Amino acid sequence: MTNYTREEKGIHTDFRNNMTYADYLQLDGLLSSQKPISSHHDEPLFIIIHQVQELWMKLTLHELRAATVAIDNGDIQPAFKMLARVTRIQYQLIQAWEVLSTLTPAEYLEFRDILGNASGFQSYQYRLLEFALGYKKDAILKIYKKDQKIYDMLQKAFYQPSIYDVAIRALDRAGFDIHSQVLNRDYSKTYEAEASVKNAWKKVYENASDNWELYQLAEKLVDLEDALSQWRFRHMKTVERIIGHKVGTGGSSGVGYLKNVLDHRFFPELWDVRTEF
Numbered sequence: 186m187t188n189y190t191r192e193e194k195g196i197h198t199d200f201r202n203n204m205t206y207a208d209y210l211q212l213d214g215l216l217s218s219q220k221p222i223s224s225h226h227d228e229p230l231f232i233i234i235h236q237v238q239e240l241w242m243k244l245t246l247h248e249l250r251a252a253t254v255a256i257d258n259g260d261i262q263p264a265f266k267m268l269a270r271v272t273r274i275q276y277q278l279i280q281a282w283e284v285l286s287t288l289t290p291a292e293y294l295e296f297r298d299i300l301g302n303a304s305g306f307q308s309y310q311y312r313l314l315e316f317a318l319g320y321k322k323d324a325i326l327k328i329y330k331k332d333q334k335i336y337d338m339l340q341k342a343f344y345q346p347s348i349y350d351v352a353i354r355a356l357d358r359a360g361f362d363i364h365s366q367v368l369n370r371d372y373s374k375t376y377e378a379e380a381s382v383k384n385a386w387k388k389v390y391e392n393a394s395d396n397w398e399l400y401q402l403a404e405k406l407v408d409l410e411d412a413l414s415q416w417r418f419r420h421m422k423t424v425e426r427i428i429g430h431k432v433g434t435g436g437s438s439g440v441g442y443l444k445n446v447l448d449h450r451f452f453p454e455l456w457d458v459r460t461e462f
């Protein structure tokens with residue numbers, strides 16, 4: 186059998202004049218962004234799990250924004266593709282809690298103090314995600330006053346319609362009778378359930394074959410909210426297993442706060458309508 190060299194097999198070994206994998210991905214920057222401030226063995230896990238979740242959140246926001254524009258332009262099919270990707274990312278994020286669950290209370294306690302008041306509560310990408318889904322609270326914006334660039338970015342997103350707002354516009358365009366107050370609502374307020382929207386979704390579900398795109402859109406939105414609830418639940422349970430009922434580094438009651446957040450519904454009528462069948 187002939188022994189081919191790597192070059193003969195077509196495998197490059199000289200990248201001097203080409204962009205490399207590390208150049209393209211800016212690996213120098215990426216892999217030097219983990220800077221533990223203690224010498225504790227478990228701190229790299231803590232940093233990386235947060236960074237990985239932030240990276241996936243970045244892609245989620247990218248997809249969600251594009252899906253929102255697509256739905257508003259009536260391009261519902263491309264939006265389905267993006268929403269399917271979002272939900273798969275969400276399952277990666279849910280799964281990520283399994284890795285963090287290997288951190289025991291004793292291990293975490295060894296470096297918790299060095300975190301000071303830093304908390305996932307201050308994750309601005311998570312807030313952008315909530316805004317993109319229609320959950321807006323003035324008090325949340327105030328947290329970011331210290332950093333003008335982030336504050337301006339969040340404030341801009343605060344006044345934008347959510348993916349659910351544009352889904353409701355799609356219902357209106359399809360001829361469903363949506364109350365004008367909903368169509369002209371103030372987008373800087375958290376979306377609240379409204380009867381004409383529930384009736385419209387009910388008709389969509391009752392006549393799925395006549396409203397196939399809207400029916401699928403409803404289910405994609407339910408997939409998204411369902412996965413987000415699972416993420417929140419796994420976060421709450423992981424926190425409980427690591428810090429019990431201690432207060433959070435962000436100053437909240439901790440698990441109690443995270444349990445309360447679980448009750449929020451982004452697309453309320455899509456859940457309410459299920460009781461009606």
Ligand code: HEM
Pocket residue numbers: 234235238239285288293304305306307308311420424427428432433434435436437438439440442443446
């Ligand atoms: C040992 C690990 C963790 C603990 C003990 C923990 C604990 C907490 C607690 C107690 C809160 C409530 C706010 C506070 O008082 O701090 C919170 C909020 C939050 N955490 Fe974590 N967390 C952990 C890991 C993570 C990770 C890996 C992420 C991923 C980015 C994350 C994202 C968030 C977000 C987005 C919030 C805000 C939730 C909301 O306001 O609805 N956490 N966390």
